[in-house]
Amino acid sequence: MSVYPSSLERLIANLSKLPGIGQKTAARLALYLLRAPRNLTESLAASILEVxxxxxxxxxxxxxTDVDPCHICTDNSRDAATICVVEEAGDLLALEEAGAFRGRYHVLQGVLAPLDGIGPENLRIKELLTRLGQESITEVILAINPSAEGEATATYIAGLLRQHQVSVSQIAQGIPMGGDLKYADAVTLKRALEGRRQSI
Ligand SMILES: [Zn+2]
Known part of the structure; x- marks a missing residue:
């Protein structure tokens, strides 16, 4: 038997599904929301639905993005010839916040993880190759997180790009193995991009 009324129990159960939120934090948040002014809870619920x-x-x-194509793709002041390939949108945001890159991006939406059943067809790799045929891209920078899966993904993409007339480089310097671009500071991100090395 739960100690909480069932609707509160449901809120705790839902909150605890969020990343990094355990049962205890979920209960604390739920109790906070229960006591919070009605306009706060309404605005929170509305903004979740809105996104x-x-x-x-x-x-x-x-x-x-909330417009298609996104602001970065349509920004003519950016270098359209250089594409930075990242694992997920959070990595792109980290690079943008650091002001580390003035080209355009391509978000893979994951990395190859054969054990989890994620193969090349589950990532936006095909779309990247299509862009190479449609846009005047001369350089591709692989800024994929340096995990084992990330390295394998970068090697796989670099192999595919060899058939295209583009220079391919990989960021390395400063981001430790197993590290995450999202949590790197601006200086590290800038150095990692500047110190990119040509893919073999
Ligand atoms: Zn875009």
């Missing part, structure tokens, strides 16, 4: 409805993926780079 689900308004935000989608850019059909060109697969970044999160």
């Amino acid at each position: 689900k409805e308004a935000i989608g993926f850019c059909s060109r780079c697969f970044n999160l």
Whole structure:
């Protein structure tokens, strides 16, 4: 038998499904929301629904956006010849916040993870190759997180790109193995991009 009324129990159960939120934190948040002014809970509920409805993926780079193509893809002041390939939208945001890159992006939406059943067809790799045929891209920078899966993904993509007339480089310096671009500081991100090395 639960100690909480069933609707409160449901809220705790839902909150605990969020990343990084355990049962205890979920219960604390739920009790806080229960005591919070009604306009706060209404605005929270509305904004959760709003992002689900308004935000989608850019059909060109697969970044999160509320306009398609996204602001980065249509920004003519950016270097259209250089594409930075990242694992997920959070990595793109980290690079943008650091002001580390002035080209355009391509978000893979994951990395190869054969054990989890994620193969090349589950990532936006085909779309990247299509872009190479449609846009005047001369350089591709692989800025994929340096995990075992990330390295395998970068090697796989670098292999595919060999058949195209583009220079391919990989960021390395400064991001430790197993590290995550999202949590790297601006200086590290800038150095990692500057110190990119040509893919073999
Ligand atoms: Zn875009």
